[in-house]
Amino acid sequence: MGDSTPSAPQRASGVARALVLLGRLALGALFLYAAYTKLRHPWALFAMAVNSYQVLPEWGVTLVARTLPWIELALGLLLVVGLGVRYVTLAATAVLLGFFILMLRAHFQGLGIDCGCFGFGEKLGTRTLVRDGLLVALSFALTVLAFRSEETV
Amino acid sequence: MLGSRSRKGLVLWMGLVVLVPAIGARPPAQTKVAAAEWTALKSLGSKSAPITIEVFSDFQCPACKRNYEETLRPVIENYVATGKVYLVHHDFPLPVHTHSREAARWVNAAAQVGQFEKVEAALYAKQETWAANGKIEPVVAAVLTPAEMKKVRQLVEKGQLDAIIDRDVALGQSRRVTSTPSLFVIKGGDTVPLPPGGVTYALLKQYLDYLLRQ
Numbered sequence: 001m002g003d004s005t006p007s008a009p010q011r012a013s014g015v016a017r018a019l020v021l022l023g024r025l026a027l028g029a030l031f032l033y034a035a036y037t038k039l040r041h042p043w044a045l046f047a048m049a050v051n052s053y054q055v056l057p058e059w060g061v062t063l064v065a066r067t068l069p070w071i072e073l074a075l076g077l078l079l080v081v082g083l084g085v086r087y088v089t090l091a092a093t094a095v096l097l098g099f100f101i102l103m104l105r106a107h108f109q110g111l112g113i114d115c116g117c118f119g120f121g122e123k124l125g126t127r128t129l130v131r132d133g134l135l136v137a138l139s140f141a142l143t144v145l146a147f148r149s150e151e152t153v
Numbered sequence: 154m155l156g157s158r159s160r161k162g163l164v165l166w167m168g169l170v171v172l173v174p175a176i177g178a179r180p181p182a183q184t185k186v187a188a189a190e191w192t193a194l195k196s197l198g199s200k201s202a203p204i205t206i207e208v209f210s211d212f213q214c215p216a217c218k219r220n221y222e223e224t225l226r227p228v229i230e231n232y233v234a235t236g237k238v239y240l241v242h243h244d245f246p247l248p249v250h251t252h253s254r255e256a257a258r259w260v261n262a263a264a265q266v267g268q269f270e271k272v273e274a275a276l277y278a279k280q281e282t283w284a285a286n287g288k289i290e291p292v293v294a295a296v297l298t299p300a301e302m303k304k305v306r307q308l309v310e311k312g313q314l315d316a317i318i319d320r321d322v323a324l325g326q327s328r329r330v331t332s333t334p335s336l337f338v339i340k341g342g343d344t345v346p347l348p349p350g351g352v353t354y355a356l357l358k359q360y361l362d363y364l365l366r367q
Contacts, residue, residue: 044359045345052351061356112332113350121346123331 016149020085023142027092028079030135035073037119043069049116053106071095089143096136103129191317194264195242198233204364205339207241209325212257213250213284216350218277220334224354232361242273243321245333252287257318259293262308263301271296340364 038046047065050056056064075095078088099117106113106124114120115128122128193200208225210217225240232238244261246253256276263272275296276283283289294302308314328337328346336347338360347357 041345042360042363044356044363045347047356047359048351048353049348050351051353051356052348054350058353058355111350114346114348116348120348121329123329 013149016145020142020145020149021082023138023145024079024082024085024089027089027135027139027142028076031072031076031079031092033076034118035069035076038069039073041120045120046116049114049120052111052113052116053102054111055102055105086143086146089139089146093136093139093143096132096139100129100132100136103132188320191261191264191320192241192243194267195261195269197229197240197242197270198238199236200239202233202236202239203340204232204237204361205239205241207243207337207339209243209245209321209328209330209333209335211245211247211250211253211333212260212273212276213253213280214247214333215280217334218280220336220352221273221277224352224357227354228357228361231358237365238361242269243324244318245322245325245330245335246318247333250284252284252289254315254318255287256283256289258309258314259289259305261314261317262305263293263297265308266297266301266304268297268301268305338364340367 043065046069047061050064050068051061072095075088075092078084079092103115103124107129111124113124115122115124115132117128117132206228208220210221228238229240233240244257246257260269260272260276263269272293275292276289279292283292290306293305297305325335328335328344332349334352335349336352338345338347347360
């Protein structure tokens with residue numbers, strides 16, 4: 001009879017796969033929720049939130065406001081379904097890191113604006129910065145795990 | 154069966170139950186009417202307009218001046234004048250601005266004589282001047298008739314306008330207003346806060362047109 005007990009590397013790989021699965025489902029749900037909170041309102045409202053960061057010209061504000069919620073929707077769906085996990089988690093990390101840098105910049109400039117992350121009326125402050133920082137960390141860890149695991153979940 | 158003492162107690166108790174809320178309810182009802190009247194005096198357009206925009210503003214804040222001149226003026230011309238928007242002003246003088254409360258007093262007094270719009274425009278137009286020297290009265294006097302100015306001056310000197318300003322501030326605080334200008338768009342019972350610092354006329358127009366198409 002053969003030994004059916006998994007070896008230590010096999011066990012580690014199994015844990016990594018489980019973490020990737022849980023992480024991508026959580027992150028996917030967050031991206032879907034973020035997209036929903038923006039798409040349920042007319043794009044002009046989200047455009048005002050984008051404009052309040054004072055980094056883009058008018059055409060850039062319009063472009064981001066019209067496309068970003070759909071990108072979030074696509075990333076959320078791909079994360080939940082589990083298609084191209086390595087590249088999708090990489091893209092999600094890049095997007096979240098971009099948001100986080102802009103939020104930090106606005107915070108330290110004392111702009112006193114809304115986050116615009118999950119709907120409207122949420123002030124940008126320490127709480128939102130900590131939350132989004134944790135999301136960047138989660139997404140980054142997920143990306144590393146996805147690239148390390150032999151068979152991505 | 155209730156004894157006579159118990160019956161008396163019951164009658165007294167019922168009397169209290171009926172009377173106490175009635176007595177307690179009277180002052181808030183009067184305050185509410187007065188508040189609504191004051192709000193109407195500081196508003197532009199028709200109350201029956203499909204959309205209401207409420208603005209919490211500080212007359213000394215430079216962003217409020219920009220918001221008034223670049224965003225609200227076109228809204229007044231294109232949406233308020235055509236009956237599509239009812240524009241409501243609320244005072245939200247920030248403590249960091251030394252003359253903003255006094256400016257709000259003059260505006261509220263001018264509203265009482267039906268000249269809110271004129272004085273609001275004048276204060277924003279001359280903001281840099283009076284913010285630097287604190288001389289608000291000449292700015293107000295320049296756009297009012299001597300008779301109106303006399304009445305407005307009396308109202309300011311009476312010192313009863315702070316209660317109205319404080320009511321606006323309390324309303325703003327209840328809506329979590331922390332900075333100015335803060336705008337809220339109300340349609341069909343839904344109140345939507347507009348992202349502070351990001352409202353331009355072009356974007357607001359897009360949003361209002363969308364709401365009007367609904």
